[in-house]
Amino acid sequence: MSAPKKVVLAYSGGLDTSIILKWLQSEYGCEVVTFTADLGQGEELEPARKKAELLGIRPENIYIEDVREEFVRDFVFPMFRANALYEGLYLLGTSIARPLISKRLVEIAAETGADAVAHGATGKGNDQVRFELSAYALNPEIKVIAPWREWDLTSRTRLIEYAEENQVPVPKDKRGEAPFSVDANLLHTSSEGKVLEDPAQEAPDYVYQRTVDPEKAPDTPEYIEIGFEKGDAVSLNGEALSPATMLTRLNEIGGKHGVGRLDLVEGRYVGMKSRGIYETPGGTVLLAAHRGIESITLDRGAAHLKDEMMPRYAELIYNGYWFSPEREMLQALIDKSQEHVSGTVRVKLYKGSAAVVGRWSEASLYSEQHVTFEEDAGAYDQKDAAGFIKINALRLRLIAMRDRRLKG
Template identity: 80%
Template sequence: MRYKARALILLPGFFMSTDQKSIKKVVLAYSGGLDTSIILKWLQTTYGCEVVTFTADLGQGEELGPARDKALLLGIKPENIFIEDLREEFVRDYVFPMFRANTQYEGLYLLGTSIARPLIAKKQIEIARATGADAVAHGATGKGNDQVRFELSYYALEPDIKVIAPWREWDLTSRTALLEFAEKNQIPIAKDKRGEAPFSVDANLLHASSEGKVLEDPAQDVPDYVYSRTLSPEDAPNQPTFIEVDFVKGDAVAIDGEALSPASLLTRLNKLGHDNGIGRLDLVENRFVGMKSRGMYETPGGTILYFAHRGIEQITLDRGAAHLKDELMPKYAELIYNGFWFSPEREMLQALIDKSQEFVTGRVRLKLYKGGVYVVGRSSPHSLYDQDLVTFEEGAVAYDHHDAAGFIKLNALRLRTLAKRARKLA
C-alpha cells in the first residue's frame, strides 16, 4: 500500500535564525530501518523536540507501509508522518537531465546515490515549511559524501535552516552501543540486525550501491551474495536480446515502440539489464571528503540508457557540440557527486546541455548480451549523417578531394615551422 504525502504549502521566509537548543520541530529523512529509528528516538530524547518523518519512495524496492507503522510505534503523530512516491519526479527531473550529459564520475560511476540526495533534501525543506519545523535531520555518517550532499542542498534551498547530523554529534560509536540504545528505548530490532552488517546498501530506481565491511579490501573480489540487481554475466542467456529505444530531445520515451513514463521506462530497462547481467561496476573512487572508498554499483537500466543516448547523439550532434559536451561532462559530474545540484554553475551547465539536445530525437537499436550493451543501429529525422558524403563510391557529391591538400597544409603550417626551428638548433 502506498501513502501519499499531504499537499505542501510553501511559506517563503518562514525560518528564523535560532540556537539549536531551542529547536521545537525537526523533519527527519526516515527509512524505517534500525539506524534512522534510533535517530528518531535520539532526537526526541536529546533535543526534546517534535519529530516529523519523511520517507521517500525512490524505487528502492521495499514496501514503505512498515515505515509508517514503525513511526507510529515510536510516538510520531499521524499528521507528522509523510510518505511520498517520488519515482516519476526522480527519473524525470533528476535522472534524465543528468543522462542528457552522459554523466559519469571519474569516467565510470553513473551517480545513482548522488542524484537522489537533492530530491530528498528538497522534499524535507518543503515539509519543514508546511509543518512549521525549524530543523531538518539526516542519517548520513561523518565520513561519507551524503552528509555534504544533504546539507548543501538544505542550505541552498533554505539558508537559515538548522541541520542536525546525529552521527557527528552522538556518542553511539559502535554497533553494540546502537543496539543497547535501541533496547533501552524499546525500538524493535530484527534478528538479522543484531549482528554486524556484512556491508551497507543504498538503493533506488537508478541503482543499488554496496560498500563497507566485506568490500573494504579492494584487492578482494566482490562476493556473489552482494549482487542484488543483476544476474552474473556468465548466467545470462546464451542468445542476445535486441531492443529499440526511442528518444525525444535527449530523453528516452519508448521501448520497442511502446511509450512509457520516465519511471516505467527505467523500470523496464532495469529488468532487461538484470536478465542480461548488465551494469556491474567495482570502483575505488575519490570521495569529496578526501578519502578513497571502494564500492560495488549495479546500474542495469542506467547502463543501457547511457549507451543508447550515446548512440542517438552520434548521428544528431554536431562534432563541436559533442566534443564540448564531453569536455564539460567531468565538471558537471563532479558538481553532482559533491552535492552542488542546486548551485548556479550546475544550472548553467544544465542549460547548455539541454540546448544541445534540441535535435537528439530518434531510435537506437541495441544488442544486450552477457553483461555487454552494443549499439547496432540508429536513425533520426534530424540525422547529420550523409551517406553520399562518406561513401567510397563516386557520386554526385559536393566534395572535391583536391580541397584536402590545402586543408592539410594549413593545419601543418605550425608543425613545419617548429620542425624548421628544431633543424636549425640541431
C-alpha cells in the same frame, strides 16, 4: 545552534533512522516529522509508517511519498543528457537521489513549521555533504542535524543497547554485524563496507541484487529499440513510457542480461577512498543508447565541448552541488545541445554488454553520400583536402623549420 522545536527527519524505517528518531526526541525534546521517499528502492514503505507511529509520531506528521517519476524526470534524465560519469565510470546513482530528498525535507519543513531537518548520513561519507549543501541552498536559515556527528553511539553494539534502553524494536537480523550496507533507488544499488572493504578481494556473488552473473545470463542476445526526444528516452520497442516506467523496464531487461555491474574504488569528496559495488542495469543501457543517438544528431564541436564539460558536471553532482549556479549553467548548455537529439537506437544486450548496433533519426547529420567509398556524385571534392591539410600543417612546419635552424 539553539535547540530545534520541530525536526523533519529523512526516515527509512530501518534501525538506524529509528534510533535517530528516538535520539532527537530525547536529546532535544522536539517534535519530529518523518519523511520517507519511495525512490524505487524496491521495499515496502508501509512498515515505515507503522514504525513511526509505534515511536510516537502522530499520523499527520508522517510523510510517505512516491517520488519515482519526479526522480527520473527532473534529476536522472537531466543528468543523463550530459552522459555524466564520475571518475570515468560511476553513473552517480546515490549522488543524484540526495538533492530530491533534501528538497522535500525543506519543503515539508516549510509546510509543517519545522525549524530543522535531520539525516542519517555518517561523518565519513559524501551523503552528509550532499544533504546539507542542498538544504542550505534551498533554505539558508534551516538548521541541519546530523546525529552521527554528535552522539557517542559509535559501534553497532552501542546502537543496539541504546535501542533496547529506549524501546526501539530491534529485528533479529539486525543484532549481528551486517555483512555490507546497501543503498538503493530506481537508478542503482550501492553496496559498501565490511566484506567489501578490501579492494584486493573480489566481491562475493551474493552482494549483487539487481543483475544476474553475466556468465549465467541468457545465451541468446536480446535486441531492444529506444526512442529519444530532445535527449530523453520516451519509448521502448515503440511503446511510449513515462520516465520512471522506462527506467524500471530497462532495469529488468538489463539485469536479466547481467548488464551494469561496477566494482569501483572512488575518491570521496571528504578525502578518503572507498570501494563500492554498483549495479546500474537500466542506466548503463540508457547511457549507451543516448551516446548512440547523439553520434548521428550532435555536431562534432558540440559533442566534444559536452565531453569536455562532463567531468566537471559529474563532479558537481557527486560532491553535492546540484542546486549550485554552476551546475545550472552547465545544465543550460547541455540542454541546448539536446534540441535535435531525437530518434531511435537499437541496442544488443548479451552477457553483460549493452552495444549500440543501429541508430536513425530525421535530424541525423550522417550523410552516406559524403562518406561512401563508392561514387559520391560530386558531394565531396577530394582535392579540397590538400589545401585543408596544408593550412593546418603550416604551424607544424614552421616549428620544425625553427627547430632545425636552432640545431644548426
